[in-house]
Amino acid sequence: MNEISASIALIVVLFALLGGGVWVGLTLAGVAWFGMEFFSGRAAGDAMAMTIWGSSSSWTLTALPLFIWMGEILYRTNLSENLFRGLAPWVNRLPGRLLHTNVLGCAIFASVCGSSAATCVTVGRMNLPELRRRGYPDAQIIGSLGGPATLGLLIPPSIILIVYGVAAETSIAKLFIAGVIPGLLLALLFSGWIAGWALLHPDRVPESAGGLSFAEKLRESRQLIPVVLLVLGVVASIYSGVATATESAAIGVIGAFLLSAWQKTLNWKSFRDSLLGATRLYCMIALILAGAAFMTLSMGYIGLPRQLAEFVGGLNLSPGMLIVALTLFYIVLGCFLDGISTIVLTMGVVLPIIQAAGIDPIWFGIFLVVTVETAQITPPVGFNLFVLQSMTGKEITYLARVCAPYFGLMALLLVAMWYFPGLATWLPGHM
Template sequence: MLLLIILFLGLGIWVFSGLILVSIFSLAILADFPMDRIGMIAKSIIWRSSSAWELSAIPLFIWMGEIIFRTDISDRLFRGLSPLVQWMPGRLLHTNVLGCTLFAAVSGSTSATTATVGKITTGALAERNYSNSLSIGSLAGAGSLGLLIPPSIVMIIYGVLAEVSIAKLFAAGILPGLLVAFVYSMYIITRCTMNPELAPKETEPFSLKECISGLQNLLPVVFLIVLVLGSIYAGIATPSEAAAVGVLATFFVTIVMGSFSWKVIIEAAMGAIRTSCMVCSILIAAALLSTAIGYLHIPSQLVAVIESMGLTPYALLLILALFYVVLGFFLDGISIIVMSLPITLPLILQAGFDPIWYGVFLVLMIELAQMTPPVGFNLFILQGLTGQPIGTIVKAAFPFFLLMAAVVMVVSLFPSIALFLPQLMS
């Protein structure tokens, strides 16, 4: 099956087509199923996996992020944060980290987070002679928070595939996401304290009036975050219902701000449709692949092999972490989850790890993949925004890759960081 996956993806076939072909070949050749039975299995799996109610949150959250991307809400985010970080060593460099953290809480997408914040901050920081390396690196690292801080599209996908509570997954991602943002900001502070030239001082500091105005500019994003996440954790709405509320609230915010236009709404909807079709088609193909893997008894056989090796739980976790880093060189985050989860989740459960915690661990590993060449989406986005060679982008992102790897280690050693908030919901 691995050889088939490598073959089809290596030929440049679309991921969902490649997964479907691997599933059909595996059932027909390895399991010796007749084609009529494979057709019945495929029909049942495709209908069941595409009609899950939880999936309705995906296009809605994507649409919400697309609308924000196309209006001046994102510009207001930068203008609002700028006066608030003037007292910190690194100053406007922190707008990358804080801006991505806040935007991640309303978009759920790493590419949307990186592109939206990056299109504003990269030019502004370059004009003020801030360190190009720190500017690009902090954006590459913080942009990946779109996967971890709720509402996260990847967490919805994991929740559907692993059959765990999406609301609890969202809660589990909050503290680790804030920890990553804190570590990044501390790194910027340390670097700029050691070398103040990395973040030149502004000729005129922001006044108190400008700081108050900055807080007002943050109100639209804060309003959307509180409304969407608050409705989930208050028990008023499910994640799917909260996504619908979020879209309507975004309409309301754009109208109040004078940014509403049907052209923007339609363009955002078309962007959301394209992305959602890609995500959902991969999910459907992954469900069929999971079924094929189950019929071949691969998970149970792997569990038996791992047990015979006598690995400790953390030794298994280390092997899986290295496995995901290697996968991240070649695959995007959604593909990594849907292709690996049918195999790795039984191993994790057998080792005694909590599936909610494993969802956070997996998302952190995928965030690392966003910063690794040759298929690091954040790197490509930043290359397009800055015009810098990909080698320069990779070099700038590497310290932030190491920092996130350190956070993965901390969250692995202290799982309560991820599980504290979900346990309060129990």
């Protein structure tokens, strides 16, 4: 009974603070303090200090600000200006033609910055006016941007995979490796949908502007080659075992500075803006992680994870039914919170449940990130929908409708991952 009353009290405090506009990180810490102070015999003050310091000084977490900084540096190069021009010649003969630049552009920039919103803004800033000028339907332009922009959460180096790895105490390098096949498969599904739509509606696809020779295509794409090589170098250094995730992040920052200098965009202003931008974003994430670590400790003293795990175990749910229940839970929760907050808010309770069910935490991490991706284009609080609304001026309901096919494709990937878990576990098991 004590656990039930504690659960109700904590939920009331949580939603009261969130509804009052308190920052997510401070809300988590406040709920944790309330729980320890009123429902456990442990003093909350010293526990909060030790937990927050321990979570903030983690060496593994060092990779996070470095990858964010790398993305901020490259964001201030000419990458966004060169994306469309470099990709367009390679997709001109595919069904759907230049709509595929949204998918490829998002996949490339996702591997640079690891942020869904930043991917949507950067690719959309260049591609939206270009595709509209060439006569592509608005619904297809916006849908093929909003859906693929979620690749920023999955394709390594992914910020949210680092957050999950820290929260679940799981190898970040293995999570990065595990995200490769699902990320590429999702990009192929997106391009396949565009191609299928184009074959069914050939009259709505503008005519090709003419083909280029292979040498001319390379010439158009030459500005993208250094960025692609940088990303491949960072990822390869992790997969080959030459560097840890933190060391590869440092390599990425150095490479981004060299690329910025080569493109003549490196100056004091760009350096300062990239550093401040990375610092602001990391501080926000670090505060959320610190609050989540304290709340995990608090719930452990109260006994909520153990009680919930025993309750779920008493329901005798099969692993499949448990995954279905968690998927629906995260999709609904993702309608009201961003992906990082969703994961750190629930990991202290959900992790013991999936461990008790014998589910691989690496597989579950990828499955969870894909699930969170779907919430990025789900109203009322799909982050990508807000980004698209600011760029297009369209209604949220319209944006949700044109992005709906991509939601369906991500749901299809979730089903495929359940029946073929090797999609996420094969690569980590062979490297």
